[in-house]
Amino acid sequence: MSFSSLDTALPTGADAREHALLLRRVHEAALAGRPAPAPLRPVIEDSWGRTRRFGIDPDNAPPPRMARLDELQRHREASPIAEVLPLIRRSLVSVADEADHVMLVTDASGQILWRDGPRRLRAVGDRVGLVEGAFWNEGSAGTNAIGTALVVGRPVQVYSAEHFVRTLHPLTCACAPIHDPRDGRLLGAVDVTGPMSTVHPSTLALVNAVAQLAEAHLQSIHHTHLERLRSVAAPLLAGMNERALVVDDAGWTATAVHMEPVRRVLLPKHRETGTAWLPALGECALEPLPGGWLVRPRPMERSAPSKVTLDLVRSSPTVVVSGPSGEWAHRLTPRHAELLLLLAVHREGRTGAQLSRDVFGANGHVVTVRAELSRVRRHLGGIIESRPYRFSEEVRVRVSGPGHPEDLLPGSMAPGVHALREALRGGVVPWL
Template sequence: MTTHDARGASGPPDSRHPVEHAHLLHQVFDAVLAGEPGPMMPRALVSESWQRSLAAQIDPDQRTPPVVVQDAELPDLRTAHPLNAVMPLLRSTLVSIADEAMHVMLVTDADGIILWREGAARLLVSADQVGLQPGTRWTEDAIGTNAMGTTLAVDAPVTIHSAEHLVRTYHAWTCAAAPVHDPDTGDILGAIDISGPLHTVHPAMVQLVSATAQLAENQLRVRLAIADERLRVRNMPHLTSLRGKAGALVTASGRIIAGEPYGAWPERVALLPGADRVRLEDGREMMVEPLAEGFLLHAPRKGAAAPNRSALSLRFMTDGAPSVLLNGTAIPVTLRPAELLTALALNPDGLSAEQLALLLYGDDGNPTTVRGEVLRLRTLIGSDVLRTRPYRLAATVDADFHAVRRALRARQPAEALRACGGQLLPRSDAPAIRDLRDELEAGLRRAVLDIYDPDLMGEFIAHPLGRGDIEAHDRLLDMLPASDSRRPEIRTRLSRLLSEA
């Protein structure tokens, strides 16, 4: 199935009327599959995709995409996927256009599984009938040539029009898609696609999707830069503790974000899971010491073994489940272990069973009960991390509540707000947790309201802690000029809050 078509591999297939062009493509499709001469050759992009699809034994006449993810599994997959962070951008950029133009917007993961689908309601019914729905896989080896699968295969924006789809079921559709890349590793995270009836095709579809993918990558790049800076600030004490000796802070993916001496480090190092040392390209051997969210590289210490202090990351200020990482590995915890870890993190010098019982249960606390809970927690994180006599954490602890408290004490409300994902363990009634939760929420709210910063106030009313704050909404309306486009939405939300008060 060779081709001599000189047109661009990923650009629009033709500039003539969509229906006329679709008719021509049907003739090309039938001729190629029959092994007969046709009116023209398919585009190189399409020809090569057909070859890959047919080699995967895709049947052009009878095929639907496999359902690989059930509806109940989709919410967790969406929440965990990196593209979830840019879905507001994708919706604001593409969904309104898709509604008006009778298209659907689809977003897949790197395996071609549709995770999100939005667009014109009438078209969603038609999409359901052909399996164009969340949970289905659209790689070329699953459903043949299509914009989502082909863009993942060639790592470039593509348009697939009508009979360029290998499976006849989709000859009434035209689709444009572009890949989205991880700004950290460069790997493909997934694909963004606009699909619709062939009569709605527009030559600019692929450019629109490609530009939107670039916007998404830029937003991910900004988020990565912010995360790098936070990681750098939190862990600079580890680098400083080397007292001028060679060392570097490394992200979990192996990127070096700070080093001493400056300029003497590669951009990235290859860290094998569990390895305690790595050899750099210049031949230097460095020890790898795990931190809560990354690693510290330093030269081997002569005459002594490098300390093996564990790194514990606690993310408890969230509307979701509490999150614990031990040396980069997730540790599943329920509410009571999270409360214990919070109390121990707040008291690094250690606590007795009696003191822990008072902090967690109040005057009715039973030390015997606490000892049993500590024993269960030690089985989760290890006796080398949770020590006894007194109970204490023998680890480098990075906790979100520590970060919020430090930022508030340093009078940095923007940093405090961004370090806070929500309430501290909102289901906890432990006295120590309640007191800290009230302290952080009140301190954060007051810090935001005490300064004249409309952008920060806007972040606050969009934050879980500020969504229901009537005074904050009212204050922001006073700050914004009458021409500000945000005013109608804020006024509507304020009216709703007042009606519910």
């Protein structure tokens, strides 16, 4: 994402102090139900709408919800971002210190896991609840860079009275989400927050660059782990005459013999030595290895899954597949969530050109649509058919959608998703 494409808070050429005064008049007018002197940025307007539905009082908002110390420690240990925290600190803390900012790293729920910065700025954070263990999602703190970036899945800068809660008006913050480079799953975010006088468009670009650097380092760690697993499995696979592949504990393929490797295998939630039906491969024998599993597909016809649930209520959209041997959950990238939702609504199927218009608003992205659906089909064998693209007739499809139209894939700008939101506003549930 280039600097010019980032949605910064200050309009080009605007005086920061004058813009802050304008935003306060907009805030007051919006709360009083009067016409505003200027429009809000769409990302802020949408966030204010969500914040109102959460029932947050801009003048008497309670402090953000806090986790217990033992819970905070468990969440830190479980976060993949912990592996790249030293890199984030080296890249950002010194810059944040010089710019009078505090650096914050959160998990996908918006809980602040780590905080660094000058003592004076940490004291400012203490007064508004920007502390380790606090939840800064929109449902807890209203419109803010952390919560809003986690909802829309892209970098966000929030300045002064763009914050819904008045006590946050003296602040400016810039936040970029961190995604799992393997599958696009949201892992958390990195944020810098400081006094409103320190606002600068380049802050958002800096935070976004650090988030991208963290994702690249996570990818490198993943490749190193798979290479180690390949070395462990090499002697075992050397003498095999049957199809087999070696995957890590999350199902990512390290190596394969006598078969075309799949990028990832959806392993059952509760797995043990024995046999299991896997969506992409059918009936398989599973054997544990140090750091992974040996998977041997059996030479028999694959069984198809019987039910698919597209869960859009969670913070990370998830598809749950029910098969003969149990359930498999797969977190979706934003693009894959859009495509599966559109196919769930249009059970008769959609051509590549139709999906190109649904997702991009034009016919010129058919190749991209085909590539993305090819990835989906590799993960979820037996579920998606082609010509046209559609869910298999043998599969029961259920969509678990949000209660409000604006919460339907809120980060999506796809025309097809926008049309579904409009249908929901009109009282029509398009997937029923």
